[in-house]
Amino acid sequence: MAREAPEVLLEMADVLDAVAKKVTSMEFRKEALEANAEPIVKEARRRADRGGGVFSGATGELARGIHATWSISEPNEITLGWDWDHYYGMMQERGFVHWRSRRFIKNPHLRPAYNSKRDEGQRAAVDVLNKAIDAADR
Numbered sequence: 669m670a671r672e673a674p675e676v677l678l679e680m681a682d683v684l685d686a687v688a689k690k691v692t693s694m695e696f697r698k699e700a701l702e703a704n705a706e707p708i709v710k711e712a713r714r715r716a717d718r719g720g721g722v723f724s725g726a727t728g729e730l731a732r733g734i735h736a737t738w739s740i741s742e743p744n745e746i747t748l749g750w751d752w753d754h755y756y757g758m759m760q761e762r763g764f765v766h767w768r769s770r771r772f773i774k775n776p777h778l779r780p781a782y783n784s785k786r787d788e789g790q791r792a793a794v795d796v797l798n799k800a801i802d803a804a805d806r
Contacts, residue, residue, distance in 0.1 A: 690800045698738050701746040703792040705736035708748060712781035716757070730757050734778070748778060 690696055717731035733754025737747045750757035763774030 687801050690803065691797065694740065694743055696796070696800055697743050700793045700796045701738055701744075702736060703796045704789040705746050705748060707785040707788040707792065708782050709734055709736050711785045712748070712778045715777040715781055716760075730754055730760065730777075733757060748782070 712734045713731040716728075716734060718728040730750070733750045734757065735749070735751060737749070739745075739747075757778070760773075760775045761778050762776075763772055765771070766773050
């Protein structure tokens with residue numbers, strides 16, 4: 669015996685409500701944004717690390733300072749960058765004039781990582797969304 673239309677619509681409304689609650693939660697936002705940032709951070713670390721191709725004579729220290737930061741005060745954003753001990757990453761990224769040689773030095777690693785891994789990060793965030801929908805559907 670087939671279910672009546674109102675029962676199916678009520679069940680569908682319950683599922684949609686559960687998905688909406690899950691997707692708008694802070695935990696979900698954080699999880700999706702971190703999944704989006706993870707491949708970008710990995711690629712930026714690879715580029716800044718020894719043998720990554722960006723820095724000649726690199727020690728790999730800058731790579732350890734690259735991270736993604738999510739804040740509850742800005743729940744829809746995640747910041748990619750360097751910690752305070754690796755502040756010089758910004759100078760390497762945007763360029764600076766070396767004090768002794770007077771040469772302009774620029775070793776971008778964060779922007780190229782973002783450009784190359786943006787689609788992969790978006791797919792990871794969509795996978796998190798699909799998992800949330802599947803969990804709410806059950």
